[in-house]
Amino acid sequence: MDSTMMDAMSKDMMSMPGMDTMDMSVLQACMDACSACEQACTVCSTQMMSCAPACMNCADMCNTMMRAMMRMQGMTPATMMSMLDACIAMCQLCMDECMEHADHSEVCKMCAQACKACMDACMDVRSMIMKAA
Numbered sequence: 001m002d003s004t005m006m007d008a009m010s011k012d013m014m015s016m017p018g019m020d021t022m023d024m025s026v027l028q029a030c031m032d033a034c035s036a037c038e039q040a041c042t043v044c045s046t047q048m049m050s051c052a053p054a055c056m057n058c059a060d061m062c063n064t065m066m067r068a069m070m071r072m073q074g075m076t077p078a079t080m081m082s083m084l085d086a087c088i089a090m091c092q093l094c095m096d097e098c099m100e101h102a103d104h105s106e107v108c109k110m111c112a113q114a115c116k117a118c119m120d121a122c123m124d125v126r127s128m129i130m131k132a133a
Contacts, residue, residue, distance in 0.1 A: 026124050027069055033114075033121035034066040034087070040114035041094060044107050051097035055111060058094035061087050062118060077129050084126045091115040091122070 041059035045052045065087040068075065095115035101108035 023128060026121075026128050030118075030121040030125045031066050031069050033118040034062040034069075037091060037111075037114040037118035038062040038066070040111040044098060044111035047101075047105060047107050049101050049105065049108065051094070051101060051108060051111075054090075054094040054097040058090045058115060061090040065122070077133055080129055081126060084122045084129075088119050088122045088126070091119040095119070 038059045041055040041062065045055035045059065065083055068080075068083055092115070095112045098108040098112040098115065102112055
């Protein structure tokens, strides 16, 4: 995301109660991780292994999380926490499913790693919101 978009998001966020102390670089890292996870899960879902449904659902969740983070208007800390919790749970499920195939599928291994990175990034944003509250 370019700096103009990040500046606009930052200004929107500063006007929301409880969101004025958010570090935009942490949000950016989370959006990037969601995007990477969405892409990895989409590729993995084409492998036709038993993890495909989890990968498709995770891709959708990561896309939704990323879109919600870019549309900060109307976002409250409670809503953001719920969205982050859902994304973390979906990434965990997908990662666990893909790890079952990671020994014989590089795609599943890559997907599991992307899910882990996305979970970590979402947890960082979640921690930041908790500190701000």
